[in-house]
Amino acid sequence: AQRVTQPEKLLSVFKGAPVELKCNYSYSGSPELFWYVQYSRQRLQLLLRHISRESIKGFTADLNKGETSFHLKKPFAQEEDSAMYYCALMNTGFQKLVFGTGTRLLVSP
Amino acid sequence: DAMVIQNPRYQVTQFGKPVTLSCSQTLNHNVMYWYQQKSSQAPKLLFHYYDKDFNNEADTPDNFQSRRPNTSFCFLDIRSPGLGDAAMYLCATSRDQGSNQPQHFGDGTRLSIL
Numbered sequence A: 001a002q003r004v005t006q007p008e009k010l011l012s013v014f015k016g017a018p019v020e021l022k023c024n025y026s027y028s029g030s031p032e033l034f035w036y037v038q039y040s041r042q043r044l045q046l047l048l049r050h051i052s053r054e055s056i057k058g059f060t061a062d063l064n065k066g067e068t069s070f071h072l073k074k075p076f077a078q079e080e081d082s083a084m085y086y087c088a089l090m091n092t093g094f095q096k097l098v099f100g101t102g103t104r105l106l107v108s109p
Numbered sequence B: 001d002a003m004v005i006q007n008p009r010y011q012v013t014q015f016g017k018p019v020t021l022s023c024s025q026t027l028n029h030n031v032m033y034w035y036q037q038k039s040s041q042a043p044k045l046l047f048h049y050y051d052k053d054f055n056n057e058a059d060t061p062d063n064f065q066s067r068r069p070n071t072s073f074c075f076l077d078i079r080s081p082g083l084g085d086a087a088m089y090l091c092a093t094s095r096d097q098g099s100n101q102p103q104h105f106g107d108g109t110r111l112s113i114l
Helices: none
Strands: A003-005 A010-014 A019-021 A024-026 A032-038 A045-049 A072-074 A083-091 A096-099 A103-108 B004-007 B010-013 B019-025 B031-037 B044-050 B053-056 B064-067 B073-078 B087-094 B109-113
Touching: A003 A083, A003 A096, A010 A019, A019 A103, A096 B044, B004 B087, B010 B019, B019 B031, B019 B087, B019 B109, B031 B073, B044 B064, B073 B087
Parallel strands: A010 A103, B010 B109
Antiparallel strands: A003 A024, A019 A072, A032 A045, A032 A083, A083 A096, A083 A103, B004 B019, B019 B073, B031 B044, B031 B087, B044 B053, B064 B073, B087 B109
16 A cells, blocks of 8 residues: 655744655555645645656755655745645556645744 | 636535536646545545546545546536535646646635535
C-alpha cells in the first residue's frame, strides 16, 4: 500500500529561521514525489517535484530512498512562505497522486 | 486568469437531496480529476477521466458519479448526500498522465449537508 505521512500538522517559525517540513512515504515501487502548496485564499498548486531537482522560492527537497523521506527545506523562512504544504506521491502504475495530510507553516515576523 | 473553474464555491444541500458540482477548464487538458478533502485530511482521489475514459477509484462510494460531456466540463453528482459527504471537493486537470504532467487545481467547492 502507498502512504504519505506528514507528522507535523503545524510548524511555527520566525522569519529568517531555517525550515524543514517532514514527509515520509511508503511505496513498494520507484516513487515520484511532489510538494504542493496552498497559500491563504488561493488554490492548491505544485511547488516542486523530485525528478526536476529544482529550487523553487528557495525551497529544495531531496529524495532519500534509504529513509523513505522527501523533506522540504528552506534555509531562511519568509513571512510569505506561510501556507499549507502537502507532500504527494505518484503511483507510477496507475498514475494517480496520493497526498499527505498537510503541514501548516506559519512564519512570524 | 482562472484556468480551472469550480462552481459554486459553496454549496448547501439537504440530506438525501441530489447535488451536482461543476468544473470547467480553459487549458484543453486531457485529464480531469475529482478529489474529496474532509477537514484536516488529505485530498483523496474519487475518480478521473482520461479524455472520455472514466476511471473510478475502488473505494469511491456508488453514491458518487461523474460526467464529462466534453473536454472542458466535468461534473460530480452525489445522488443521495449523507452527512459524511460534507467536504471540500477539488477538481484538477493535467495535460496528460505522468509525473511530468503537473495537476492544475480549481478553488474547490465546499459542500455542506443540512
